[in-house]
Amino acid sequence: xxxxxxxxxxxxxxxxxxxxxxxxxxxxxxxxxxxxxxxxxxxxxxxxxxxxxxxxxxxxxxxxxxxxxxxxxxxxxxxxxxxxxxxx
Numbered sequence: 001x002x003x004x005x006x007x008x009x010x011x012x013x014x015x016x017x018x019x020x021x022x023x024x025x026x027x028x029x030x031x032x033x034x035x036x037x038x039x040x041x042x043x044x045x046x047x048x049x050x051x052x053x054x055x056x057x058x059x060x061x062x063x064x065x066x067x068x069x070x071x072x073x074x075x076x077x078x079x080x081x082x083x084x085x086x087x088x
Contacts, residue, residue, distance in 0.1 A: 003079030008066075010035060013074040017042040022074040024049045028057040031071045039072060 007016040016022045017039070025043045027036055027050065043050045053060050057069040064070055
């Protein structure tokens with residue numbers, strides 16, 4: 001989170017996916033099914049990796065070091081992280 005570039009939130013993630021700037025997509029487990037299927041469809045069209053986070057949106061927000069909930073996140077630049085090398 002500190003060295004990379006991400007888009008947080010449904011609307012920002014949609015904008016990033018449509019612009020073709022995303023390299024990976026992270027989705028929390030309690031994201032509503034309608035939104036999840038739409039984001040996964042756009043990720044398939046953009047040919048980017050989708051990572052299913054095994055925790056809730058509160059857990060994802062805490063894992064990212066934020067004090068708010070994060071339901072979805074688009075990774076634009078990984079920075080020092082190796083998250084793009086993770087196998088599903």
